[in-house]
Amino acid sequence: MLRHIMFAGALALTAGPGWADSHGHDHGASERTASPEGAEVYFITPTDGDTVSNPVTFRFGARGIGVAPAGANWPDTGHHHMLINIDPADVDLNEPFPFDDQNLHFGGGQTEVTLDLPAGTHTFVLIMADDFHVPHDPPLISEVITVTVE
Ligand SMILES: [Cu+2]
Numbered sequence: 001m002l003r004h005i006m007f008a009g010a011l012a013l014t015a016g017p018g019w020a021d022s023h024g025h026d027h028g029a030s031e032r033t034a035s036p037e038g039a040e041v042y043f044i045t046p047t048d049g050d051t052v053s054n055p056v057t058f059r060f061g062a063r064g065i066g067v068a069p070a071g072a073n074w075p076d077t078g079h080h081h082m083l084i085n086i087d088p089a090d091v092d093l094n095e096p097f098p099f100d101d102q103n104l105h106f107g108g109g110q111t112e113v114t115l116d117l118p119a120g121t122h123t124f125v126l127i128m129a130d131d132f133h134v135p136h137d138p139p140l141i142s143e144v145i146t147v148t149v150e
Contacts, residue, residue, distance in 0.1 A: 032094065035136035036076045039064035041126045048145040056149060058082060059112045060126055065140065070107030071131050078128040078136060080106040082113070088125050088141050096133035105133065117149045 044059035046052055060080045068077035081097050082104045097103045104113065126142035129135050 032134055032137035033078070033130035035078075035128070035138055035140050036064050039076075039128075039136075039140055041065075041080065041128050041140045041142045043124070043126060043142055043145055046145065046147050048143060049147075050145075051148040051150060053150050054116045055114045056117055056147070057112060057114045058124065060106070060110075062111075062128065062140075065128060065136075067109050067111060068131070069109045070105065070133065073131045078130050078140070079109060080111065081127045081129055081133075082106070083125050083127060085122050086125070087123075088127065088144065091127065091135070093135045093137075093139050097127075097129060097135075107133075119149050121146060121148045123147075 040063050042061045042063070044061045045057065060082070062078075062080070066074070066077040067079060068074045070079050083091070083097075084102045084104070086102055091097075097105060099105060106113065123144050123146050125144045127135055128140035135141075
């Protein structure tokens, strides 16, 4: 179960009282931030089908859009989110991402993370979101990668 994962580092990214302030806004569909045309996000490492050992370092790429800290309302920017074992088709794109062990926010503008993961096969997907943690329109969603942790 994912609740038993030790997300070294990731907890530090998502913990802290400041985050709660970002959830107070009501976001309707009309408020989503437009993504720059042709922008995309992708995994640099690992790649789909890889078998890896702990700790696992994920590196995030972004093309055609800048990476900014959460809360920074700068044009054509966002911050990375990595979803673990979540089908992006199940994500409500009009709502902010939750903060939990399966929805990792990189609100400091980070472009990589190193995690200790349970052994097994897991899926990972990157979705960029705006300063309120809401995906852009159209959304910037990476390829879903399947990685086996030994
Ligand atoms: Cu976020």
